[in-house]
Amino acid sequence: MSDVTKTVKSSGGDYTSLNAALAGMSGNLTTNCGGTGSAGILTIECYAMQDTTAASTGTGYTTSSSYYINITVPAAERHVGKWNGDKYNLITTADSTPALTIAENYTRCLGLQLSQNGGYNTRQCLKVNNLTGIIIDTCILKVGGTGGASSESFSTSCTATYSVVVVNTIAINPLHTGFQAGEGGSPSVVFYNCTAVSCAYKGFDSYRGRTLLKNCVAHSSGNSDYNTGMGDAASTNNASEDGSAPNTNEVSLNGIDLTDIFVDAANGDYHLVVDSPLINVGADLHSDTYAANTSLASSLDIDGETRSGTWDIGADEYVAAGGGSALPNFMYHYMHH
Amino acid sequence: MAELLILAFDTSNKDPEQDRLAWKKGHVIAVMEDGHKWGKEECLPKFHIIKLPDVKVEEVQKYMESKHDLFDKERRQIEIRKYKIDLSEVDIAAKSAREKDVITEKEGITKITSVEKLEEFVK
Numbered sequence: 001m002s003d004v005t006k007t008v009k010s011s012g013g014d015y016t017s018l019n020a021a022l023a024g025m026s027g028n029l030t031t032n033c034g035g036t037g038s039a040g041i042l043t044i045e046c047y048a049m050q051d052t053t054a055a056s057t058g059t060g061y062t063t064s065s066s067y068y069i070n071i072t073v074p075a076a077e078r079h080v081g082k083w084n085g086d087k088y089n090l091i092t093t094a095d096s097t098p099a100l101t102i103a104e105n106y107t108r109c110l111g112l113q114l115s116q117n118g119g120y121n122t123r124q125c126l127k128v129n130n131l132t133g134i135i136i137d138t139c140i141l142k143v144g145g146t147g148g149a150s151s152e153s154f155s156t157s158c159t160a161t162y163s164v165v166v167v168n169t170i171a172i173n174p175l176h177t178g179f180q181a182g183e184g185g186s187p188s189v190v191f192y193n194c195t196a197v198s199c200a201y202k203g204f205d206s207y208r209g210r211t212l213l214k215n216c217v218a219h220s221s222g223n224s225d226y227n228t229g230m231g232d233a234a235s236t237n238n239a240s241e242d243g244s245a246p247n248t249n250e251v252s253l254n255g256i257d258l259t260d261i262f263v264d265a266a267n268g269d270y271h272l273v274v275d276s277p278l279i280n281v282g283a284d285l286h287s288d289t290y291a292a293n294t295s296l297a298s299s300l301d302i303d304g305e306t307r308s309g310t311w312d313i314g315a316d317e318y319v320a321a322g323g324g325s326a327l328p329n330f331m332y333h334y335m336h337h
Numbered sequence: 338m339a340e341l342l343i344l345a346f347d348t349s350n351k352d353p354e355q356d357r358l359a360w361k362k363g364h365v366i367a368v369m370e371d372g373h374k375w376g377k378e379e380c381l382p383k384f385h386i387i388k389l390p391d392v393k394v395e396e397v398q399k400y401m402e403s404k405h406d407l408f409d410k411e412r413r414q415i416e417i418r419k420y421k422i423d424l425s426e427v428d429i430a431a432k433s434a435r436e437k438d439v440i441t442e443k444e445g446i447t448k449i450t451s452v453e454k455l456e457e458f459v460k
Binding site for chain 2: 006007008009011013014015016017019020023024026027053054056058059060061094096097101103122
């Protein structure tokens with residue numbers, strides 16, 4: 001096996017855009033990864049820069065569950081749960097073109113910041129075609145610009161069962177929908193510990209398919225936080241303001257202001273405040289089948305901090321200053337009153 | 338003033354419909370400002386660079402466009418690029434003694450003087 005790593009940097013790297021790396025490294029990863037003559041995993045490391053070229057894997061790869069495309073931002077280079085223009089970010093203004101299109105099976109993304117800032121109504125930050133073996137982990141997906149009446153931060157048309165797993169990811173879309181799931185009914189998409197707040201239409205939506213959601217939060221959506229009936233029966237520990245969270249152990253945020261939940265939601269900071277109702281009400285997913293190969297398997301949150309005790313809901317795990325875990329709410333209130 | 342990064346090899350997919358979404362030789366992969374410092378692998382054998390010192394980035398941005406199904410509510414992408422640059426024709430022109438508007442700066446890097454001249458190589 002010959003794994004290959006290439007870098008995307010503003011200078012001194014192998015490529016100066018993610019798109020060039022994806023196009024230039026196209027090939028058969030199961031027999032000849034990066035021209036090595038052997039099978040291997042292709043890792044594309046993205047370093048601090050603003051990339052303005054919309055990217056696509058194209059369909060010219062051959063991949064497998066063992067030999068996949070791994071697009072990553074190294075931990076030391078990564079955002080820490082809030083959009084950071086000084087870290088790697090890909091912003092496109094091209095109409096109808098997603099910031100990143102995944103058109104190849106077995107592609108993983110870790111730590112990316114993607115934004116679609118065009119003016120066309122139908123556009124996405126991250127578009128996943130009808131594929132399998134896709135993992136989206138620790139990403140921030142932000143729709144900006146104008147128009148966007150049918151825009152989505154994340155969108156997939158996948159149909160195969162459990163084909164796309166999205167974890168520790170934040171969707172920001174003041175123009176329409178945060179997470180748009182696929183069409184399969186078995187379910188096809190898994191959302192764990194994802195956050196979608198103040199989306200103009202829905203936080204989590206689904207065309208026709210069912211979706212497995214755990215530890216997700218949506219709030220202040222223009223239409224509804226979650227699409228009715230989208231949640232697979234096993235969905236649990238999700239939070240909503242409007243009572244639409246599927247399916248069991250719903251955490252109600254009804255009547256609770258964003259300022260009592262997040263540090264600064266108005267400015268895209270979805271870290272939890274000390275007494276957030278999302279603290280210690282999630283499910284521990286580190287050994288969950290669909291969390292395998294994601295940061296959740298290592299009990300990490302979007303900041304790379306360790307989730308401990310009873311997990312929190314959303315992309316962030318509250319960790320008190322000094323690194324300790326949050327106190328349970330009743331202890332917090334006991335100690336402060 | 339613009340520089341184009343153009344793929345210099347074909348990728349393929351066995352499924353003909355999927356193959357329309359595969360990167361091909363001649364596709365414009367990136368458009369950058371004049372003087373851009375390209376990466377170590379953004380050169381032959383993978384890429385050809387065309388320099389357009391008298392052409393604005395906005396004038397060549399259209400070569401990055403993909404083709405979409407306008408009748409589909411999702412505007413599904415049906416081709417990864419609308420246009421290709423015929424690199425063989427660029428090479429032939431650069432070698433012609435009579436051609437003054439297409440100049441080989443060095444192998445894999447060609448300078449073209451106008452967008453009209455570039456369009457002669459667009460398929």
